[in-house]
Amino acid sequence: MLSFEEIKTLMKEMDSSSISEFKFEEEGTKITLRKSDAFSVKATAQPVATVAAPVASPAPVQAVPAEKKKAATGSQDTDALHKVTAPMVGTFYSTPSPDAEPYVKNGSKVDKKTIVCTLEAMKLFNEIEADCKGTIVEVLAADGQLVEFGQPLFLVKED
Incomplete structure (x- = not known):
């Protein structure tokens, strides 16, 4: 499976290139990157592979009483x-x-x-x-x- 840094590099390269679609499949995980007119780049993944990334200052989550x-x-x-x-x-x-x-x-x-x-x-x-x-x-x-x-x-x- 691609690492978070490898995916990030792919996204940057694709964003600055003329490639409109990129597909990757490995061990049951599929990643498709597509450029769209409405948005800069669009991606779908099946099953969704999650990569935990650090966030500068996330909004606090407040508990709501039952x-x-x-x-x-x-x-x-x-x-x-x-x-x-x-x-x-x-x-x-x-x-x-x-x-x-x-x-x-x-x-x-x-x-x-x-x-x-x-x-x-x-x-x-x-x-x-x-x-x-x-x-x-x-x-x-x-x-x-x-x-x-x-x-x-x-x-x-x-x-």
């Missing part, structure tokens, strides 16, 4: 809901472009391959899939928010 969680999700127990989490550190975007509709919103039906958001990391826009079948109960991140590895982004009531 009573407030239940109130925010219509009195459902959030422990019974599936959490779609961030597979990497990055900036959360709920839309494919600034003038587009959100990928999903509260009440949207999703399946395992439904794209729910993009995370930008080093000019790469990574499409994040729901990884379960169900209904979006709550969007937990705001557009433009920096999210941490493993941070819950969506709550999904599984079918």
